[in-house]
Amino acid sequence: xxxxxxxxxxxxxVASAKAIAAPNVIQLVYVGGRDCxxxxxxxxxxxxxxxxxxxxxxxxxxxxxTAKMRAAYDVSNWPDDLVTTLHNLPHxxxxxxxxxxxxxxxxxxxxxxWNRTVSYLRELIAIA
Numbered sequence: 001x002x003x004x005x006x007x008x009x010x011x012x013x014v015a016s017a018k019a020i021a022a023p024n025v026i027q028l029v030y031v032g033g034r035d036c037x038x039x040x041x042x043x044x045x046x047x048x049x050x051x052x053x054x055x056x057x058x059x060x061x062x063x064x065x066t067a068k069m070r071a072a073y074d075v076s077n078w079p080d081d082l083v084t085t086l087h088n089l090p091h092x093x094x095x096x097x098x099x100x101x102x103x104x105x106x107x108x109x110x111x112x113x114w115n116r117t118v119s120y121l122r123e124l125i126a127i128a
Contacts, residue, residue: 024128030064030096030098031073031098032072034066036095038095039065039096055118055125059121062082064082084104089106100121102124107124
């Protein structure tokens with residue numbers, strides 16, 4: 001619960017500070033490998049529902065999916081605007097991973113926990 005409070009407090013302060021500036025950009029980053037069974041399951045079963053949801057329309061969705069899950073954290077596979085996020089990840093292994101980034105700041109880093117990621121996304125969208 002402390003993590004959620006910290007997430008919301010941080011997001012609220014960023015949202016209020018940026019209210020006059022450009023709108024907040026919330027990115028959902030999926031990190032996976034085609035040789036990862038849990039990733040294949042998410043891609044096959046969950047991703048289509050997410051892409052058809054209203055939540056998808058409220059975020060910028062980025063996929064970092066490599067042939068081998070070991071390559072998922074190689075900087076060459078990441079878009080330039082997310083390289084800093086990659087460098088700031090405490091653990092650069094494990095897939096599927098879901099990151100929530102708003103205005104360049106990492107707000108959530110979930111390994112395989114899609115339902116928790118969705119909860120964080122909804123909360124962040126509500127206050128952004």
